[in-house]
Amino acid sequence: MVPHRAVYDFQLDNASREMTAVGIFGRMVHEITGSACEGYTIRASFIVRVYTEGMPIRLMNQEIKAYEAGDGSIFSFDIKKTMEQNIEKSIEGVAERTQDETLVKVKKPKENVYKLAKADFPITSLKNIIRQAKAGHRFYHATLFDGDNGGDKVIKTSVVIGEKKKSISNSEIKELKKLNESSYWHVTISHFDDTKNKDGLPIYRESFHLYENGVMRDLFIDYGDFSIRSKLKSLQFFDKKNNLDNCKH
Numbered sequence: 001m002v003p004h005r006a007v008y009d010f011q012l013d014n015a016s017r018e019m020t021a022v023g024i025f026g027r028m029v030h031e032i033t034g035s036a037c038e039g040y041t042i043r044a045s046f047i048v049r050v051y052t053e054g055m056p057i058r059l060m061n062q063e064i065k066a067y068e069a070g071d072g073s074i075f076s077f078d079i080k081k082t083m084e085q086n087i088e089k090s091i092e093g094v095a096e097r098t099q100d101e102t103l104v105k106v107k108k109p110k111e112n113v114y115k116l117a118k119a120d121f122p123i124t125s126l127k128n129i130i131r132q133a134k135a136g137h138r139f140y141h142a143t144l145f146d147g148d149n150g151g152d153k154v155i156k157t158s159v160v161i162g163e164k165k166k167s168i169s170n171s172e173i174k175e176l177k178k179l180n181e182s183s184y185w186h187v188t189i190s191h192f193d194d195t196k197n198k199d200g201l202p203i204y205r206e207s208f209h210l211y212e213n214g215v216m217r218d219l220f221i222d223y224g225d226f227s228i229r230s231k232l233k234s235l236q237f238f239d240k241k242n243n244l245d246n247c248k249h
Contacts, residue, residue: 077147
């Protein structure tokens with residue numbers, strides 16, 4: 001997992017007739033620093049503009065600050081969602097992966113403790129995809145906890161991994177030259193929440209090209225009623241030495 005900062009521009013790809021939005025545009029910034037020794041810090045922001053016929057433009061923003069221990073045992077999260085500068089949701093807490101369960105202690109919006117099914121945290125989940133891909137495995141199931149949705153549930157996932165490829169899309173060649181390798185896997189992940197969808201259908205499905213160093217591009221997310229597509233616009237790698245100064249082994 002290489003420390004990096006990636007910037008993606010995304011827009012509405014398709015929408016059903018029931019959708020009132022006629023346009024969705026935005027930018028996502030995703031930053032990972034740290035190492036397996038000292039743990040990983042995750043910072044992400046999503047700024048979205050929603051265009052609806054006959055309505056003012058709506059501005060939505062989500063900011064995520066998180067830390068995951070290098071061994072995947074601890075995950076602290078701070079998630080804020082705003083609509084037109086008004087805070088709609090603020091979630092803060094710490095989760096611990098034990099031998100039998102995921103123990104979540106939520107601090108905000110109010111203190112609570114949840115004992116959930118054993119799950120992987122985001123960095124561990126991404127590492128497992130790469131590990132499965134390198135081993136030649138094409139399909140597997142996993143359980144994820146990322147702190148979203150109130151921090152009171154885990155999400156079941158089905159992961160499909162394609163063959164390793166070397167082709168690069170022309171629109172992103174300049175940015176992807178910063179990658180040490182050009183090979184990637186096409187990954188599709190279906191996310192399931194049985195408390196919301198009783199019919200067994202995924203709440204959303206995402207697909208992307210994943211490099212061995214953890215960088216993603218060509219992200220596509222299908223929510224059922226609408227889908228969005230993103231392109232990698234900027235990529236910056238951080239000096240590993242700076243991230244290993246406090247690493248003792």
